[in-house]
Amino acid sequence: MTTTAVSPDPRHVNPDPFLTAKEAAAYLNVSLRTVWTLRQYGDIKATKIGRLARFRRSELDRYTGATERRADDTAEDPLLTIPEAATYLSIKERQVRNLQYARELHVERVRGRVLLRRSELERYAARTTAHPVER
Structure with missing residues (x-):
């Protein structure tokens, strides 16, 4: 009996998945400590699921876009x-x-x-x- 892998139905794939802190750190290319510091300062928001904190990919994208804009603004107006x-x-x-x-x-x-x-x-x-x- 052979089993074949079934590809997930595209209608059921979450376009904005939750990421663990470790996955968020890898996604942002920063250390795990930096992710927790950013959360502590309120730069990125986390969702609590039970005792665990999870980060939405869209929230991380919002943060990276905000830091790029802030860097541009600061260069012109320090x-x-x-x-x-x-x-x-x-x-x-x-x-x-x-x-x-x-x-x-x-x-x-x-x-x-x-x-x-x-x-x-x-x-x-x-x-x-x-x-x-x-x-």
Whole structure:
């Protein structure tokens, strides 16, 4: 008695399968530790199935597309730390933080770090020099 392999019905093949963390690491070409770090920081989402975490291939594709776009944006408009922003504006770090708290400067948070776009600093500098304070 011989058994023949039956090819799966294309209507029943999942186009967006769940991957284990190990499979996700291989798919992204990163280490297993990096996959868990990305999940911890919320860069990629995982679905819990019982006690196990699984990653959708579409979610991994979304992440890789997002990082490519972010790299392109950053090349044209770099993100600066608060000390770098203070140097760029020729003011003290404390003044940059005060502008952040007063919502004069829009900041971005990337993995817990506060960063400012150089274009945002240029806009702020243009606003403040366009209307000098009379004394």
